[in-house]
Amino acid sequence: MTCARALYSATGARRMVKRMKLTNATVLVTGANRGLGRALVTAALAAGARKVYATARDAAQLADLVAAAPDRVVALALDITDATQLAAAAARAGDIDLLINNAGVLTGFGLLTTSAADLVRDFEVNVFGTLAATRAFVPALERAGTAAVVNVLSIASLANMPALGGYAAAKAASHSITQGLRHELGKKHIAVHAVFPGPIDTDMVRAMAMAKASADDVARAILDGVARGDDEIFPDPVSRELIAMYKRDPSALGRQFIAMSGG
DSSP states (O other): OOHHHHHHHHHHHHHTOOOOOOTTOEEEESSTTSHHHHHHHHHHHHTTOSEEEEEESSGGGGHHHHHHSTTTEEEEEOOTTOHHHHHHHHHHTTTOSEEEEOOOOOOOOSTTTSOHHHHHHHHIIIIIIHHHHHHHHHHHHHHHSSEEEEEEOOGGGSSOOGGGHHHHHHHHHHHHHHHHHHHHHHTTTEEEEEEOOOOBSSTTTTTSOSOOBOHHHHHHHHHHHHHHTOSEEOOSHHHHHHHHHHHHOHHHHHHHHHHHTTO
16 A cells, blocks of 8 residues: 555544544543542543543552542453453443543663563553553444543653653553554544643652643543544643644654753
8 A cells, every 4th residue: 555545544534533522421541540540530520421430450449439429430440451350341341432541650761770570561551551451442432433542641652761761662652552543443433542741740750850730630631632633632731842842853852851861
């Protein structure tokens, strides 16, 4: 297939996709026990979602979310790297319209100093786990008719930040997979949104000295982007500033990340 025909095909797949409406939607959020995941559950409820499946490896950590909206929040135990748990969750949540792949880990720092096991863990969760979760819920999303997948990536998906070298590499791989899924799922009338947040004030990066956005603000901006039909969502001031830099000069973003890493 020529490049021109491939571009036409990908554009056609996107045109078949309808915008996701949050009102009365049924949403599933992975990694909902803390930080951005917890904020996404709250934001989905505020946006009018009929039901939200909140998932975490330890479902007991979701008790307060359920207590706050017992008629609308359903807690599910889910480790996205566990095929058995994914199958069980997909069977239980077979009515979803929107899958938010938020679960992730940060274990890979310097590429020469991080252990092999920690590098593998970053890819296991952030890349293969995200893909496995998407594949598990595709049948439900196809049944929904109008449906969407949101993959929470990172602004470091676009250029490696040496201080988070392993994590950035995993998120870059997940970005590439997201692009591929956008075409494949577009043919099934499922929208795919890539989210590129900058630093968020969550447990993951709380110890790092840098400006951080509120998880609540980021969650609302993500859902606003989904409602607009944005393929790529930059949900906070830092990410918007850095994507503007990247568009002017892609290599400048890499230099900025080196400077931020103390290089």
